[in-house]
Amino acid sequence: MKNLIKNFFVKDTYKTLGKLTFLAAFINLVIECFNRGSLFEGVEHMISNPLVFLYNGLLILLTLSIALLTKRRVFTTLLISIIWIGLGITNFILLNSRVTPFTATDFTLLGDGTTIFTKYFNDFQITLVIIIGILLLIGLIYLWWRGPVYKNKITYFKNTLMVSILIIIFSIFTQTAISTNLLAKNFGNLADAYKDYGFVYCFVNSVVNTGMKKPKTYSASAINEITTKAIGNVENENEAKKPNIIMIQLESLFDPTTLKDVEFSRDPIPTLHKLASEFTSGYVSVPSIGAGTANTEFEAITGMNLDFFGPGEYPYKTILKETTAESTAFNLKELGYKAHAIHNNDGTFYSRNKVFSNLGFDTFTSVEYMNPIEETPTGWAKDKILIKEILNTLNYTDEQDFIYTISVQGHGKYPNNPEGDLQTEETTDEVTNEATAEALEEASNSEETVNPEETTTDVINSEETSNAEETTTENKKPSKAELLKAYSSSPDYIKVDGFSEEKDYAFEYYVNQLNEMDKFVEELINELSKLNEDVVLVLFGDHLPTFGITQEDLAVNTLFDTPYVIWDNMNLPKNDRNLQTYELSAYVLEQLNITNGTLTKFHQKNRYSDEYLRAFELLQYDMLYGKRKVYGETNPFEPTDIQMGIYDEKLTDIIEEEDRILIKGDYFTKYSKVIINGNTVKTTYISPNELSIKKQELESGDVFTVGQLDGTYILSETNEYIYEKE
Missing domain, CATH: 2.60.40.10 (Immunoglobulins)
Structure with a gap:
C-alpha cells in the first residue's frame, strides 16, 4: 500500500498539482475582483466566504488538471487560465454596461449583438479588444510551436486516476454545499447570486442547468388533476368584450420619483402619473434588472414563469427556436383577432423574426420597415415612430387587432458626460452647438422627422451630397458630443439633483429620454382617442435602468418592480393590483371577460391558491418540454407564416x-x-x-x-x- 501511494504521488506530478492548486486560487481571486469591480471586495469575499471561494477554486483546478494528461503542460495551463480570466473580464465589462452578469446564454446572442455592440462601446474600445485578441492568438500559436514540452513519460493511468479523484471530491463537495444551502441550484436574483456564490460556479451552472428540469411529481394524473381542478371550465357570466388590445413594453421604464433624496426640476413622467391616478395601474414584478428585455417579453406574451428555467436562460434563444408555445397571440386569434408585433429595433435581435412565428404573430414590423426614423443622441430609434406604426397596423386590418409593441428609446448605455463618452466619430467641419441645437429643435417640431443618417442640408451639413452618392469632408453629420451638448442645453431639459455624482449626467440624460417616452404615450393616447373603435392600451416597463440602484435607494417597491397602467376608451372600472409579469395578460383579459387560453384560465382562477406555483411549474413543463398532456398529447399551435412589415x-x-x-x-x-x-x-x-x-x-x-x-x-x-x- 505504501509503495502504491509512493508511486501514485510521483514527485513531478504532485508538484505540478500543487502549482495548479495555487494557480487556481489566484485565478479565482482575479475573477472575483473583476466580478465585484474592486480588489478590496475580491479579497474580502475570499476571507469572509472561504468555503465558497474554495469551491470555485476547486472547479477551476478541475479544468487545469487536464494539463496532467498532456505533453504541452505550459501551453494547456496558460490556455485554460486565459479562458477563465477572459470570462471574468467579459463579466466585468458587461456588468459595467448592464446589471445582469455574464451567462452562457450570452454566447447565443453574439450573432444578434454585432449591431448593438457598437452602441455600448466606442471605436477605440472595440479596436483595443480586437488587437488584444489577435496578440493573444499569436502568442498562443508561438507557445504551441516553441514552448516547453514535458520530457518524461506520462503515466496516463495514474494521472487519470488523480483527475478522477478530484472529480469525486468535487462532486461530494457540490452535493454537500447544495444540501447545506452553501450554494443554490436556482437563482432568484442573478446579480446577487454571482456575488453570493462566485462567478465560476454561477457561470458553469448557466452552462449545465438549462431549460426546465422535469418536476418529480410530473405525471399524466398530475396534469389531469390540474386540468380538472385548477383550470376546469372557467366561464364568465358576462359577455366578452373584444376591443383592439395594444401592449407596449417600454424600454427601461422606471418611476424616478420613487428614489429617495433625488429632486427633479419638473415631473419626468406626468402623463403616466396622471394615467395611473385615473385608470387601472400598479406594478409588475419583472424577471431581471438592467437587462433581459426579451425575458420580460416572454413572460408577458406567454404567461409563463422564467423562474422555472435555469439561471440566465433566454427562452427566445433556446426552446422557442425549436417549438411553438401557447401565447396571448394564439389565444386571441381564436376570437378572430389578428396578431402583430412592432419593435423599433433590429428584427433579428433575440431571433424575434423567427420566434414571433412560434408565438402566433401574423406580422412583425421591426425598425427596418419604419420610415422616417429620428434617433436619440446615442443612436437608438425614438419611440415617437411607434405612433405611426401602431395606427397603420390598426387601419391595415378589418378584424380586431392584438398589437404587442417593444420600445427602445430608453435603452443604455447612457453617456457619462456632455462631451459624449460614446462618441465614435469626429466631424472635420465646424458645426456650432447653436446650429446643432437649432437643427434638433427644427427636427422635433417637423412632421417629417430628420433621417439620422441623412440630415437635410437646410438644417445642418448633410452626410451625403445633393446627388446622394458621395460624402465629402465638408458634409458630415454632427458628432454624438455635439448632439449631446445640444440636447442638454434645450430649455425643456430636466435637471436632476441628489443622484450619484459619478453617474449624475448619465442619469439626467436617461430621465430626459424617459420624459420623451412619456410624451410619446401622451401623443399616442391622443391619436387613439380619435378612433371610432374600442381600444385597450397596456403600458409597462421591461426592467429598471442600469445605474446600480439599490433597494435602500427606493422609497417604495423593489428593484424588480416597474409601473404599469391600462388605459381604455371603454369606461372600464379601475381595478388596481400589483402583478407578476406572467399574470399581466391574463389580468388584462379578465377585465374584458376573456378566458381563452390554458394559462389565462389558470392565472385567473388560481392566483391565490396555495398550490399555485407547484401546479404552474407542472403545467409549464408539460406545455413546453413534456408530452403536452394538457392538450391531449398534441401540439395545437402551428407556426405562422409571419410577414415582415404590414x-x-x-x-x-x-x-x-x-x-x-x-x-x-x-x-x-x-x-x-x-x-x-x-x-x-x-x-x-x-x-x-x-x-x-x-x-x-x-x-x-x-x-x-x-x-x-x-x-x-x-x-x-x-x-x-x-x-x-x-
Whole structure:
C-alpha cells in the first residue's frame, strides 16, 4: 500500500498539482475582483466566504488538471487560465454596461449583438479588444510551436486516476454545499447570486442547468388533476368584450420619483402619473434588472414563469427556436383577432423574426420597415415612430387587432458626460452647438422627422451630397458630443439633483429620454382617442435602468418592480393590483371577460391558491418540454407564416440615367438594399418610392429585387424584376 501511494504521488506530478492548486486560487481571486469591480471586495469575499471561494477554486483546478494528461503542460495551463480570466473580464465589462452578469446564454446572442455592440462601446474600445485578441492568438500559436514540452513519460493511468479523484471530491463537495444551502441550484436574483456564490460556479451552472428540469411529481394524473381542478371550465357570466388590445413594453421604464433624496426640476413622467391616478395601474414584478428585455417579453406574451428555467436562460434563444408555445397571440386569434408585433429595433435581435412565428404573430414590423426614423443622441430609434406604426397596423386590418409593441428609446448605455463618452466619430467641419441645437429643435417640431443618417442640408451639413452618392469632408453629420451638448442645453431639459455624482449626467440624460417616452404615450393616447373603435392600451416597463440602484435607494417597491397602467376608451372600472409579469395578460383579459387560453384560465382562477406555483411549474413543463398532456398529447399551435412589415414592398421599374440607376417601387426605407442576381449592391435611399445605385453595365435577364436588410441578413425581399436591355 505504501509503495502504491509512493508511486501514485510521483514527485513531478504532485508538484505540478500543487502549482495548479495555487494557480487556481489566484485565478479565482482575479475573477472575483473583476466580478465585484474592486480588489478590496475580491479579497474580502475570499476571507469572509472561504468555503465558497474554495469551491470555485476547486472547479477551476478541475479544468487545469487536464494539463496532467498532456505533453504541452505550459501551453494547456496558460490556455485554460486565459479562458477563465477572459470570462471574468467579459463579466466585468458587461456588468459595467448592464446589471445582469455574464451567462452562457450570452454566447447565443453574439450573432444578434454585432449591431448593438457598437452602441455600448466606442471605436477605440472595440479596436483595443480586437488587437488584444489577435496578440493573444499569436502568442498562443508561438507557445504551441516553441514552448516547453514535458520530457518524461506520462503515466496516463495514474494521472487519470488523480483527475478522477478530484472529480469525486468535487462532486461530494457540490452535493454537500447544495444540501447545506452553501450554494443554490436556482437563482432568484442573478446579480446577487454571482456575488453570493462566485462567478465560476454561477457561470458553469448557466452552462449545465438549462431549460426546465422535469418536476418529480410530473405525471399524466398530475396534469389531469390540474386540468380538472385548477383550470376546469372557467366561464364568465358576462359577455366578452373584444376591443383592439395594444401592449407596449417600454424600454427601461422606471418611476424616478420613487428614489429617495433625488429632486427633479419638473415631473419626468406626468402623463403616466396622471394615467395611473385615473385608470387601472400598479406594478409588475419583472424577471431581471438592467437587462433581459426579451425575458420580460416572454413572460408577458406567454404567461409563463422564467423562474422555472435555469439561471440566465433566454427562452427566445433556446426552446422557442425549436417549438411553438401557447401565447396571448394564439389565444386571441381564436376570437378572430389578428396578431402583430412592432419593435423599433433590429428584427433579428433575440431571433424575434423567427420566434414571433412560434408565438402566433401574423406580422412583425421591426425598425427596418419604419420610415422616417429620428434617433436619440446615442443612436437608438425614438419611440415617437411607434405612433405611426401602431395606427397603420390598426387601419391595415378589418378584424380586431392584438398589437404587442417593444420600445427602445430608453435603452443604455447612457453617456457619462456632455462631451459624449460614446462618441465614435469626429466631424472635420465646424458645426456650432447653436446650429446643432437649432437643427434638433427644427427636427422635433417637423412632421417629417430628420433621417439620422441623412440630415437635410437646410438644417445642418448633410452626410451625403445633393446627388446622394458621395460624402465629402465638408458634409458630415454632427458628432454624438455635439448632439449631446445640444440636447442638454434645450430649455425643456430636466435637471436632476441628489443622484450619484459619478453617474449624475448619465442619469439626467436617461430621465430626459424617459420624459420623451412619456410624451410619446401622451401623443399616442391622443391619436387613439380619435378612433371610432374600442381600444385597450397596456403600458409597462421591461426592467429598471442600469445605474446600480439599490433597494435602500427606493422609497417604495423593489428593484424588480416597474409601473404599469391600462388605459381604455371603454369606461372600464379601475381595478388596481400589483402583478407578476406572467399574470399581466391574463389580468388584462379578465377585465374584458376573456378566458381563452390554458394559462389565462389558470392565472385567473388560481392566483391565490396555495398550490399555485407547484401546479404552474407542472403545467409549464408539460406545455413546453413534456408530452403536452394538457392538450391531449398534441401540439395545437402551428407556426405562422409571419410577414415582415404590414405592407408588401414592391419593385416596379428600373430606370437608367447618365450617372446612376434608379429603382422605383413602394415602401422603401433606409434599410432597403438593391439585390442583383443574388448579390447585394451599395444602395442610396432617396424616398419611400425610389432608390439609386451607381451606374453599371446591365444585361438582359438580370434579376433585380429589393431586400430589407438587418446588417447582412435579408429579412424579406420584393417581387423579382427581370431587366430587359433596350
